[in-house]
Amino acid sequence: MIEDKRIRELELFAQEIRLETLKIIHSRGNGHIGGSMSIADALALLYGEIMHYDPKEPLMKDRDWCVLSKGHAGPALYATLGLSGYFPVNEAYTLNDFNTRFPSHTDHLITKGVDLTTGSLGQGFSQAAGVALGNRLQSIESDVYVFIGDGEADEGQIWEAAQFTAHYKLKHLIALIDNNGRQLDGSCEEVMSHGKGLGAKFEAFGWNVIEVQDGNSIKELAAAFEKARSSELPTALILHTIKGKGVSLMEKSGAHSAKPSAAEWEQMLKEAEEKLMTMKEQAL
Ligand SMILES: Cc1ncc(C[n+]2csc(CCOP(=O)(O)OP(=O)(O)O)c2C)c(N)n1
Numbered sequence: 001m002i003e004d005k006r007i008r009e010l011e012l013f014a015q016e017i018r019l020e021t022l023k024i025i026h027s028r029g030n031g032h033i034g035g036s037m038s039i040a041d042a043l044a045l046l047y048g049e050i051m052h053y054d055p056k057e058p059l060m061k062d063r064d065w066c067v068l069s070k071g072h073a074g075p076a077l078y079a080t081l082g083l084s085g086y087f088p089v090n091e092a093y094t095l096n097d098f099n100t101r102f103p104s105h106t107d108h109l110i111t112k113g114v115d116l117t118t119g120s121l122g123q124g125f126s127q128a129a130g131v132a133l134g135n136r137l138q139s140i141e142s143d144v145y146v147f148i149g150d151g152e153a154d155e156g157q158i159w160e161a162a163q164f165t166a167h168y169k170l171k172h173l174i175a176l177i178d179n180n181g182r183q184l185d186g187s188c189e190e191v192m193s194h195g196k197g198l199g200a201k202f203e204a205f206g207w208n209v210i211e212v213q214d215g216n217s218i219k220e221l222a223a224a225f226e227k228a229r230s231s232e233l234p235t236a237l238i239l240h241t242i243k244g245k246g247v248s249l250m251e252k253s254g255a256h257s258a259k260p261s262a263a264e265w266e267q268m269l270k271e272a273e274e275k276l277m278t279m280k281e282q283a284l
């Protein structure tokens with residue numbers, strides 16, 4: 001179990017990720033703020049505590065993998081990788097510029113620390129399942145974490161990969177389903193409902209399923225990861241999150257890709273900076 005003091009440090013890390021993600025998207029002026037914010041806490045826990053990796057050796061054979069199948073949340077991963085030592089985080093303040101190493105959707109070939117190229121929804125999960133099987137064939141015990149959006153779960157390819165992963169009992173694959181209830185142009189319920197829910201679907205496909213009632217709580221996430229470890233089946237963590245979490249304007253609008261005005265940017269950055277400062281003061 002992770003001590004309370006460590007949990008508070010990881011919460012602070014999550015806020016640093018939120019602020020840097022905003023700065024990265026601000027450098028471009030627009031982007032996927034909502035879907036980046038909903039996974040900031042899970043990223044903080046993975047890179048701050050759980051994953052085995054070395055920023056000096058990004059391709060290390062026995063590393064744990066993090067695959068952002070919802071590749072449009074690239075800025076959140078760049079903020080996390082930068083803050084974890086892969087590159088100076090301000091290099092990512094070139095998001096989507098010509099010749100940048102930081103495209104809005106993640107690309108393994110050009111960004112240090114990005115494990116797989118994603119952005120075409122559905123494909124990252126299949127690739128991650130292939131990595132998990134490849135690792136097993138090479139007797140590598142590493143974990144493979146894959147972030148999947150709830151809108152992304154409308155893709156048929158997701159369910160092929162779910163079936164494949166369960167068939168081969170790839171227990172080292174842990175899927176983090178970002179169940180923020182929203183996709184590109186509306187709520188998942190109105191665009192394409194998930195019937196009895198994504199948890200019930202993964203269970204029907206033979207997965208171990210853990211519902212994380214507050215997927216933006218590091219404490220709840222940490223307890224869920226601990227349970228996932230003891231399973232002999234692949235695990236789907238259904239993270240009940242909030243799109244735009246921590247950025248009031250984005251929580252309110254639920255926007256997918258946003259182009260805030262200059263005044264809105266100022267307000268969002270100020271809110272994130274002040275929150276980080278307060279958390280740092282409280283930690284002293
Ligand atoms: C194959 C494919 N179709 C469409 C898109 C365009 N697209 C990008 S994000 C998105 C919505 C995804 O919703 P969700 O997975 O819920 O993302 P989140 O809420 O986590 O941001 C869509 C349709 C895409 N990237 N790939």
Ligand SMILES: [Mg+2]
Pocket residue numbers: 149150151178179180181182183
């Ligand atoms: Mg969503």
